[in-house]
Amino acid sequence: MKRKLALFTFFDALGWEIYKHYGFMADEVRDARPLQTVFGFSSAADPSILSGQYPEAHGHWSSFIYDPKNSPFKLMNMVKHLPRSLFDRWRVRHWLSKLLAKAYGFTGYFEIYSVPFGVLPHFDYLEKRDYFVPGGILKGDTIFDWLSQRGIAYHCSNWRLSETENLAALQQEISKGEIQFAYLYLPALDGLMHGVGTRHAKVAEKLRWYEGEVKKILAQARENYDEVSFYAFSDHGMADVVGSVDLIAVIEKLGLKFGQDYVAMYDSTMARFWFPNPAARAQIEQALAQVPEGRVLAGADLKRWHCEFGDTRFGELIFLLKPGLLIVPSFMGLKAIPGMHGYDPSHKDSYACVLSNRVLPKNIHDLTDLRGLMEAEIKQGLEVGV
Numbered sequence: 001m002k003r004k005l006a007l008f009t010f011f012d013a014l015g016w017e018i019y020k021h022y023g024f025m026a027d028e029v030r031d032a033r034p035l036q037t038v039f040g041f042s043s044a045a046d047p048s049i050l051s052g053q054y055p056e057a058h059g060h061w062s063s064f065i066y067d068p069k070n071s072p073f074k075l076m077n078m079v080k081h082l083p084r085s086l087f088d089r090w091r092v093r094h095w096l097s098k099l100l101a102k103a104y105g106f107t108g109y110f111e112i113y114s115v116p117f118g119v120l121p122h123f124d125y126l127e128k129r130d131y132f133v134p135g136g137i138l139k140g141d142t143i144f145d146w147l148s149q150r151g152i153a154y155h156c157s158n159w160r161l162s163e164t165e166n167l168a169a170l171q172q173e174i175s176k177g178e179i180q181f182a183y184l185y186l187p188a189l190d191g192l193m194h195g196v197g198t199r200h201a202k203v204a205e206k207l208r209w210y211e212g213e214v215k216k217i218l219a220q221a222r223e224n225y226d227e228v229s230f231y232a233f234s235d236h237g238m239a240d241v242v243g244s245v246d247l248i249a250v251i252e253k254l255g256l257k258f259g260q261d262y263v264a265m266y267d268s269t270m271a272r273f274w275f276p277n278p279a280a281r282a283q284i285e286q287a288l289a290q291v292p293e294g295r296v297l298a299g300a301d302l303k304r305w306h307c308e309f310g311d312t313r314f315g316e317l318i319f320l321l322k323p324g325l326l327i328v329p330s331f332m333g334l335k336a337i338p339g340m341h342g343y344d345p346s347h348k349d350s351y352a353c354v355l356s357n358r359v360l361p362k363n364i365h366d367l368t369d370l371r372g373l374m375e376a377e378i379k380q381g382l383e384v385g386v
Helices: 016-022 042-051 074-079 090-104 143-149 163-176 188-196 201-224 247-252 280-288 299-304 367-385
Strands: 004-011 031-035 064-066 123-125 154-156 181-186 227-233 243-245 263-266 270-274 294-296 317-321 325-327 352-356
Touching: 004 201, 004 367, 016 031, 016 201, 016 352, 031 367, 042 143, 042 367, 064 263, 143 154, 143 181, 143 367, 154 163, 163 181, 163 201, 181 367, 188 201, 201 227, 227 367, 247 263, 247 280, 280 294, 280 317, 317 325, 352 367
Parallel strands: 004 181, 004 227, 154 181, 243 325
Antiparallel strands: 031 352, 064 123, 227 352, 263 270, 270 317, 294 317
């Protein structure tokens, strides 16, 4: 019986522009294509890849949603006056996030970033469950539900482990020759480009390292399988940061009271607002109109980007910056960094990509098309094995 392995390798932030500039796996790649990403960050893009649906269908978009009534963070009001000089340090925040995730039973990715302790009680956290395992997504299913329901042997990397650990784990599974589908998760390129930008020598070095490691995986797979289909893909691209705006200062100058007049979540590239006092909206809209670095999104934008959720949990008003700009400070970070994503998904630096040693079907244009591509490869492998 002929055995086939479908290997899908995820490279966080390997955008189409990054691929065009550096190249990748040239001796393996037969076909390559840009992919339209979704609006938002990885918390929106990754579920779209796994489910084959847009955010408005699977329900995942931003991790923090406005819900003061059901917020699990109400006790944070007790510590909101602790010195920020100590508790705004990344390492302290990271370990505090781990403690909170354990206390609340969160199994998904969880970080409080730089969200002030006094702000957290206004919000709930969306990604409570790990969507890389069956039953983890809010609405619908993922490729892992699909595989489990059909009893198809597969391997998925553990996103909590290092890349070297996940590479070793996959090699071990491949050596057994039992799995038919592998989802290799390699996220470090994203963090690297956040820290150095897209054109630093370390980016080229990282991509060459990836090439070497993936070639080892493919060589081993070809020793244990009769046929190996290889796909490399990403969730979004990365833009080099060229400037910043202190949007928090702009809003605070209005003299409105946070929590009474308005509530805001200042993400790195966008600000989301809610209005306990509806009269405050006009003042904030007027202030934002004077900020040339961005614009307030219209309903047509959210409809075009498939982010109409039917309620305001993600924001009553959303202000989006132009590509290459950051809100500094923000609730995601207090200082400017060299690279960022989360802009207009139609901008060239936002595009993801897919590469393969197969000819890609003509209908692969969007992140949501990857789920169907995975299923098609698996079904073909089952036919080969008959």
